[in-house]
């Protein structure tokens with residue numbers, strides 16, 4: 413089974429990619445609906461630079477791999493994702509694809525790669541036997557919007573603070589503060605300390621290009637941004653939205669601003685997007701404060717993910 417590089421994927425290749433990812437997903441997570449075709453296409457054609465490989469098999473693909481190459485190569489890790497058809501596993505196919513991705517990572521002068529695995533799946537022994545180490549465990553949680561009661565937290569309204577909200581990219585006048593608040597999350601996000609106004613704008617543009625909508629609620633103290641929370645509503649008519657970042661700038665912590673902005677977000681979504689039945693979020697296991705905020709709002713555990721990282725030189729050649 414040969415590995416080919418897929419450049420500018422044509423419709424047939426996008427269909428084959430999606431079919432493979434869906435069959436692997438159904439095998440690995442029988443309780444979860446498979447991704448929508450538009451999600452697969454968005455990931456393959458979305459804004460960022462990336463390289464793609466596949467192993468042709470029968471009329472389609474037997475395995476696929478992508479390497480996302482976001483932003484500045486000197487600062488950011490490459491992001492590797494590999495899927496092998498359940499019937500073709502343990503034959504070295506995943507390793508061969510990883511070798512292609514690792515070669516491209518080194519060619520792009522990136523020092524590290526990151527990858528994600530669901531706890532308890534073959535991805536864990538695969539990554540650990542091929543140069544990756546676990547750097548973070550995150551728990552994904554889900555909130556059923558019909559079951560949450562935000563009223564007690566909406567009333568928090570700490571003195572001197574007010575709420576604002578917007579869709580899409582952050583308004584220019586708040587961009588520098590927003591980057592500062594994002595950098596304040598660095599204690600809970602490995603390698604994520606490089607937030608700049610440019611990178612924030614780039615992220616918002618990618619969400620829009622995928623056809624999704626980004627909602628942000630922020631707390632202001634005077635004219636300064638003290639904290640914020642972001643939700644992305646997919647453009648594919650599904651009823652599950654995704655929590656993106658929530659952060660409070662260090663000097664404004666301890667006032668329950670995190671709970672306040674998140675409760676305000678839930679109220680806004682209920683008015684603006686009543687079709688959203690569920691909100692999914694990820695929390696680092698060591699981020700006890702955010703886990704407590706989410707539990708107070710009614711989020712319940714769904715699954716556990718592990719974030720892996722490897723030094724480029726430790727990956728297979």
Ligand SMILES: CC(C)(COP(=O)(O)OP(=O)(O)OC[C@H]1O[C@@H](n2cnc3c(N)ncnc32)[C@H](O)[C@@H]1OP(=O)(O)O)[C@@H](O)C(=O)NCCC(=O)NCCS
Nearest residue numbers: 493494495496501502503504505506507534535537538541
């Ligand atoms: C993880 C995955 C890509 C591995 O693909 P694969 O083609 O089976 O991997 P390989 O055959 O190259 O396995 C390499 C090594 O990984 C380890 N490994 C892989 N699957 C394993 C399993 N089920 N149990 C124990 N070890 C395993 C073994 O050490 C194996 O070497 P060995 O077969 O000589 O013992 C595949 O299981 C998959 O598609 N999973 C779903 C998608 C996913 O979670 N991807 C995230 C990773 S980026």
